[in-house]
Amino acid sequence: MSGVAGQAADGRGVVVLGAGMHPWGKWGRNFVEYGLVAAQAAIDDAGIDWRDVQFVAGAATVRNGYPGYVAGSTFAQALGWTGAQISTSYAACASGSQAVNSARAMILAGLCEVALVVGSDTTPKGFLKPADGERWDDTDWLRFRLLGMTNPAYFGLYARRRMDLYGATEADFAQVKVKNAAHGLGNPYARYRKACTVEDVLASPMVADPLRLLQICATSDGAAALVLCSEAYARRVAGARPAVRLTGLATTTPTFPQTTIEMPEFATDSAAALAPPARGFKESIADEAYRQAGVGPEDLSVAEVYDLSSALELDWYEQIGLCEPGGAEALVRDGVTALGGRVPVNPSGGLACFGEAVPAQAIAQVCELTWQLRGEAGDRQVAGARVGMSINQGLFGHGSAVILTR
Amino acid sequence: MTDRAQRPAIEGWLVSDPARPRLLGTRCTACGTYYFPPQSSACRNPDCRSRSFEQVELSERGRVWSVTSAGYAPPPPYIAPDPYVPFTLVAVELERERMVVLGQAVSGTQPRDLRVGDEVELAIETLCTIDGEDHLIWKWRPVAAGAKTSDEVTSSTEAGA
Numbered sequence: 225m226s227g228v229a230g231q232a233a234d235g236r237g238v239v240v241l242g243a244g245m246h247p248w249g250k251w252g253r254n255f256v257e258y259g260l261v262a263a264q265a266a267i268d269d270a271g272i273d274w275r276d277v278q279f280v281a282g283a284a285t286v287r288n289g290y291p292g293y294v295a296g297s298t299f300a301q302a303l304g305w306t307g308a309q310i311s312t313s314y315a316a317c318a319s320g321s322q323a324v325n326s327a328r329a330m331i332l333a334g335l336c337e338v339a340l341v342v343g344s345d346t347t348p349k350g351f352l353k354p355a356d357g358e359r360w361d362d363t364d365w366l367r368f369r370l371l372g373m374t375n376p377a378y379f380g381l382y383a384r385r386r387m388d389l390y391g392a393t394e395a396d397f398a399q400v401k402v403k404n405a406a407h408g409l410g411n412p413y414a415r416y417r418k419a420c421t422v423e424d425v426l427a428s429p430m431v432a433d434p435l436r437l438l439q440i441c442a443t444s445d446g447a448a449a450l451v452l453c454s455e456a457y458a459r460r461v462a463g464a465r466p467a468v469r470l471t472g473l474a475t476t477t478p479t480f481p482q483t484t485i486e487m488p489e490f491a492t493d494s495a496a497a498l499a500p501p502a503r504g505f506k507e508s509i510a511d512e513a514y515r516q517a518g519v520g521p522e523d524l525s526v527a528e529v530y531d532l533s534s535a536l537e538l539d540w541y542e543q544i545g546l547c548e549p550g551g552a553e554a555l556v557r558d559g560v561t562a563l564g565g566r567v568p569v570n571p572s573g574g575l576a577c578f579g580e581a582v583p584a585q586a587i588a589q590v591c592e593l594t595w596q597l598r599g600e601a602g603d604r605q606v607a608g609a610r611v612g613m614s615i616n617q618g619l620f621g622h623g624s625a626v627i628l629t630r
Numbered sequence: 631m632t633d634r635a636q637r638p639a640i641e642g643w644l645v646s647d648p649a650r651p652r653l654l655g656t657r658c659t660a661c662g663t664y665y666f667p668p669q670s671s672a673c674r675n676p677d678c679r680s681r682s683f684e685q686v687e688l689s690e691r692g693r694v695w696s697v698t699s700a701g702y703a704p705p706p707p708y709i710a711p712d713p714y715v716p717f718t719l720v721a722v723e724l725e726r727e728r729m730v731v732l733g734q735a736v737s738g739t740q741p742r743d744l745r746v747g748d749e750v751e752l753a754i755e756t757l758c759t760i761d762g763e764d765h766l767i768w769k770w771r772p773v774a775a776g777a778k779t780s781d782e783v784t785s786s787t788e789a790g791a
Contacts, residue, residue: 353705371734372708372710372717373704377698380699380719381695381698429701429702432698485695491666491667491729492730494663496726497658
């Protein structure tokens, strides 16, 4: 389906008609409240009425009981049941983009013209941890029990490897945090809006050597929503605003043998019988989104990447093709990925300024790209942004990338 | 070790004899793919449809893929000592199996004692004590010749900064 998604001349592409968010924070309220705010903001931004929405795709949360497992239905009920079609997606950190993909597929299949996507979460304090109870056949439970292997510990392994292989320094990692903190200062949806220095970062407590507290993303409450529609529908309702098109969306699995240790595994696949694939897991997610959109890394104006840690942002530079392996430190040192640089990364402030609200996060990335491509991003605007990519990764082989173009 | 009763922290994953520590995996009898933790349901090589596996002892030595630490006590179900003492975690490349296996480093190992490529070997230590019984787990121990002292690593890091 190379190049067809969103670009078809027959009016069957997909347009991002509306985007809306509830500010990230630690509000301690029910996740449905935040989702409702984001959904209504997206509907208003689209200039349509809730009754116009034909399909609701919810991204599930597993930390808020049954209403979270059936998020599509929960949000549809909260907005007022209208007889719309619904779906719910759970895919760890890629839940939001799988929900977007459900809506895209319905529109591309001609089964609906306009869809609402909503993700929202209320999170507990501290490390993300498995649910209570003993589960000796659950890898995610066992890695805590037998190793004390938290998510930041995996991030620490990746960061330390960059130091030994590429000569990355703790100051390089800290510089990513400093950049993202500066980007998010004026973002009304960001939780942390405070400038910091390399010295501040390096003075914070060690969590997973070489990563310190200020380099690891928090867990947050927050919600994001999108209204997607067909090209034909957008022409009827959108007026003069530039159309932002969703031209690529990948939810690629790893390819066996996956030879990078990933959450929540105890070991990688063995490559004893079959050679590893030429492109790694995260590279292959980006590759597929580029292929669908018919663009490449050289076309990117802006990117939102999943900076679960400051050092992980550097891995993403290489995985989305901004530079060769080992080249990422130079990009952040030279300001290439800062606002005003050649390819600003995480102009929203990224997870460094938001913290992670799992089912909302991938949707929030697409909201930011939408505003960037419309030229509505205020003092964090990337001048002349035309092509944007978001990319993320979660437990159990989940990952996603989205490309928007205008 | 103590006089307390001892048992592996999980059955079937390790030989918990400190004199002869081993990790137990499985190997597909058709294509030769190794698995840890051991699994024998179906081979995950997409070109192989085997459901036949043999139990194998994995290599007891490997090289550091990377290393990190647990600066804060991991949440339950990890059973952390009180007061908490940070520990080091290692990802180790096994040459024959062509896979990377995680483990804690033996007590007292600092993350900056190890570098990517250093050689480590299996050891057995107590993970936690429950109802007076020591639960034993595999750990990775630096092989003396390959390990550097903290001072050496610190000074080379500073020189590179």
